[in-house]
Amino acid sequence: MTRNCTNMMTRKLHNVVVIGATSGIAQAISRLLAERHCRLFLVARDADKLASVAADLKVRGAEVAGTCHVDLADTSTHEEMLATAWQQLGTVDSAIIAYGILGDQKEAEHNWAEAAAILHVNFTSVASLVTHLANDFEKQGFGQIVGIGSVAGDRGRRTNYIYGAAKAGVETLLEGVRHRLAPKGIAVLLVKPGFVDTPMTAHLPRSPLFASPAYVAGKIVSAMESGTSTIYVPFFWRPIMWIIRSLPERIFNRLSI
Numbered sequence: 001m002t003r004n005c006t007n008m009m010t011r012k013l014h015n016v017v018v019i020g021a022t023s024g025i026a027q028a029i030s031r032l033l034a035e036r037h038c039r040l041f042l043v044a045r046d047a048d049k050l051a052s053v054a055a056d057l058k059v060r061g062a063e064v065a066g067t068c069h070v071d072l073a074d075t076s077t078h079e080e081m082l083a084t085a086w087q088q089l090g091t092v093d094s095a096i097i098a099y100g101i102l103g104d105q106k107e108a109e110h111n112w113a114e115a116a117a118i119l120h121v122n123f124t125s126v127a128s129l130v131t132h133l134a135n136d137f138e139k140q141g142f143g144q145i146v147g148i149g150s151v152a153g154d155r156g157r158r159t160n161y162i163y164g165a166a167k168a169g170v171e172t173l174l175e176g177v178r179h180r181l182a183p184k185g186i187a188v189l190l191v192k193p194g195f196v197d198t199p200m201t202a203h204l205p206r207s208p209l210f211a212s213p214a215y216v217a218g219k220i221v222s223a224m225e226s227g228t229s230t231i232y233v234p235f236f237w238r239p240i241m242w243i244i245r246s247l248p249e250r251i252f253n254r255l256s257i
Contacts, residue, residue: 013224015065015089017082019043019129020072020099022053024198025148028217029096034062041085041092042067044099065089072099073121075128082132094144094224095133097126102200108162115162122166127173134177137186144187146224147174151194151232154241157257178229190230191220194237 021042066088103118137143153167178188
């Protein structure tokens with residue numbers, strides 16, 4: 001089954017799977033989708049928190065078609081979870097992958113188990129979901145994958161290169177899947193946030209560079225509706241990261257960033 005561009009725009013955000021639904025960004029996105037009276041299938045690890053989020057979204061206007069509490073790091077759960085989402089929603093217009101861990105860079109430099117955990121959660125498990133979603137949407141004939149990358153993936157830096165490597169992998173993965181699925185009319189949105197004021201970054205000192213989850217969510221939903229392929233959020237990260245990528249190695253290596 002296929003849809004023309006007009007129909008995709010009017011129905012794209014009706015049935016939505018939110019993976020990592022209890023994260024700060026995912027909750028903010030889901031609240032905006034609730035205002036549009038979308039039908040949501042919510043996935044997260046913490047069953048109690050997931051139930052609380054689902055109840056809040058119902059009050060805000062969403063129809064919660066189902067919830068699923070799984071450890072998304074366990075890739076063996078992905079296929080069954082997505083099959084349940086399709087069963088509950090009937091069709092899926094968009095699937096948002098919005099979870100991850102920052103991890104401890106210093107620990108990861110000396111402890112492979114920490115590095116492996118950062119890479120697995122932020123890249124390998126995401127790659128599993130994207131692979132399943134690409135195949136599911138291809139069979140369905142329409143849809144949209146939304147993945148959260150990071151400006152950290154634009155250039156390896158001493159302060160977060162393990163996390164950045166995972167996010168760089170996500171970017172390349174989504175670019176390739178977009179190239180594969182573009183002839184089918186299936187959209188792939190890569191979101192590249194900077195610092196976002198969420199529990200994941202609670203230990204970091206605040207600065208004017210931090211954005212609120214609500215602001216980031218608004219930009220993501222707008223990009224989903226418009227069919228944009230890649231966004232930096234906030235927008236000023238695009239020129240900032242262009243400068244950082246453009247710095248000669250001899251200058252870059254002297255910076256503590």
